[in-house]
Amino acid sequence: MDFRCLNSFAVLANQLHFGRAATLLHLSQPALSKQIRKLEEEIGAALFRRDSSGTTLTAAGAVLARDAGDLLARCQETLSRARRAGRGETGTIGIGFGIATYDLMPRVIARFRALYPGIQVSLRDMPSVEQVDALRARRLDIGFVRLPTPADMTVLPVASERLVLALPAAAADIAGIGDLRAMPLILLDRRRTQSVFDQVMALCAAFHVSPPIQQEVPEFSTALALVASGAGASLVPRSAKRDDLGIIYRDIDHAAAEWSVGAAWRTGECEPAVLNFLRCLETELSACPAGQRSHLRGPRGAAAPAGGAGPTLRYQLFSD
């Protein structure tokens, strides 16, 4: 059964006049006659009585007319629901975030929620590596992860700042990582932030030192408290610095001493809801003047278009 025919039938059932109904349907009268005839054949009974005195519904026609409106309405409803979902106005979006949540992310999510109230935002706290797995398995759509990311993800760098060396007041003689020697390093929980751990290890190796890992803590503030207590040194992003603990900070003269976070998604993503979110993120980023963010220098040359994936996203935003 064709919905077109059914609609024509409904109009004709209202008009009870082939000519008028055909005009309303932007159709010629023979075409409408044919459609109705087809429907009648499908049902196996006449739907209209074509008398000299006019066109009237038969009993079967009346039954169908009663149902047709409802059916057509449901059809439209189904269609428009699918369309809304297709425009990314309804649905669910899974967003992951790691330990380092910058203020940008909540702002973006608030903006997205306001713009697309029909999308259920599912926020999940998980380490970068897990996020990448979850993205691959479609348990997540967007991940706020530490950079760099594997090649099958496209990434939009969101923030980046230098790592600084935090030293107890008693260790003022240490000028940089190269001087750490036996000074224990207090780092974040390895299971949660494998990539930071690896990065720090690589950094130490670059300076030809391999300090012992003293403790793995859940947050930077805890690490700094331990540093203040003299338990060891730590590497923290510049923004985590606290001036009230008597800690000594040293800049690190090495390109890899960069703490970068980006939004990652499956390369080639085409779920409209996800694209909408990215658009949202993009505008939020451009609304936030670059000067207020840490300078961006993405490890993998910042966000490349990655095979022209997102059709409408302009990655050039970050060329400044």
Place this chain on the structure above:
Amino acid sequence: MDFRCLNSFAVLANQLHFGRAATLLHLSQPALSKQIRKLEEEIGAALFRRDSSGTTLTAAGAVLARDAGDLLARCQETLSRARRAGRGETGTIGIGFGIATYDLMPRVIARFRALYPGIQVSLRDMPSVEQVDALRARRLDIGFVRLPTPADMTVLPVASERLVLALPAAAADIAGIGDLRAMPLILLDRRRTQSVFDQVMALCAAFHVSPPIQQEVPEFSTALALVASGAGASLVPRSAKRDDLGIIYRDIDHAAAEWSVGAAWRTGECEPAVLNFLRCLETELSACPAGQRSHLRGPRGAAAPAGGAGPTLRYQLFSD
């Protein structure tokens, strides 16, 4: 939106495999691809993700898949309801009956109700002339009326019997209508049985008498009671005769002294429910041996096919 495409979509959404789904749908894989593509264009978004790793639903596809099954089911329901109505298995049938209800009619209706429990039978008691009007206005579908009927009705004679002259015991000298002279005639209520009244008048005119109308009564039994009391004569069908009142009955030697009843319907009727009823009536009539019914001699040459109206009804049943 095409129902066909939607169904293909539903199957593909289950199978998640174009080739298999196409086989199930008895069409080739490119055809299915085309159908899905058409649907996707209509919705304005991809419904499936065609990865190297397989075919999966997009968010929009999942939304549509959830609704599609329901919509298709409703569509089938609507269709089959219309089909049932088209076969005359559901709906309403209006049946009229006059003062002369023969036992055949209840039997036919009982049979019809048993055979088509989905049809609501609306029985209405009304005089023949009103029945004919109601039939024309479609307020009635079948009328059990006195014959003859107007030309735009087709009729199936159901019963016919001779009228007899009923005389008070004191009027034994009257041999027939021609002798009535001033003897009052007790007839049925004219408003209810105009045609009988007219017939009797015509009969009197044929015998060159015009007896006064003494009383118009609601039923034959009342008329006979009045005859027995000596109030006048009456004309009643032979079956209405009562032997316990001392009434004298005289046969009437005239062709028009016939009391005929038939089922009438609009010539050219094509409502399946009505045709089903007529079929029912037909079988009931043939089940009842002709001998048990009064001999048929319909005033208008019995039931003529009347323009080949009822396609499957065999009017020849009454050719005996």
Place this chain on the structure above:
DNA sequence: CATGGCGATAACCAAAAGTGATCATGTCGG
């Protein structure tokens, strides 16, 4: 590196649906 599975694409063909012209019939006004 050849192979096989899977969906897209191309070329082609048949069926369907649309169109304008015309017909048949019944109504109505003169």
Place this chain on the structure above:
DNA sequence: CCGACATGATCACTTTTGGTTATCGCCATG
């Protein structure tokens, strides 16, 4: 009573659609 009009059916024809087979490109796998 007759011609004009209205209405839906029918016809001949064109365009569109949907379907088929053959083939391609891609990727995973042995």
